[in-house]
Amino acid sequence: MQTGQQIGLLAKRYLKVDLPLQVCQSNSGFFIGTIHPTDGPYSRESAEYFPDRDSAEHALATGCWTQLEGYDI
Template identity: 40%
Template sequence: MTQVEIPSAAQADGTVQFGALARASGREYPMEILQSAAGFYLGTYSDSGPFTRESMQYWPTREKAKKAWDSGRWTQRTYL
């Protein structure tokens, strides 16, 4: 049986970080680890689906994306 990690908007310290690009668009959505064909990225999700990609980077695994997020080793995108 495979264990599946549920995406979380909370960082390792329990705080919730909201997407800067989402806020710039007039919305406040919590950051999450999301997946696309290119890999895992930090972004926001609305009721309609993925809303913003906040990170410049893509990571090959959810675990690597989480580690980058928790350590602050990622780059914020500055445009939509």
């Protein structure tokens, strides 16, 4: 559970930018991540993929999601 988290921790740790968490979409489904205003998708922060946008929005709003620990770079 990520209550109170407002920025992407992986984006900050690995990419050195403070970007707000938001619901993103990929071919695998919806997830919690960050998007850079000019560079597009930046980081996937949630371990989970959600079946629809509403589920992902609910998880983000309530903090009921799991933060990924790192990237395989």
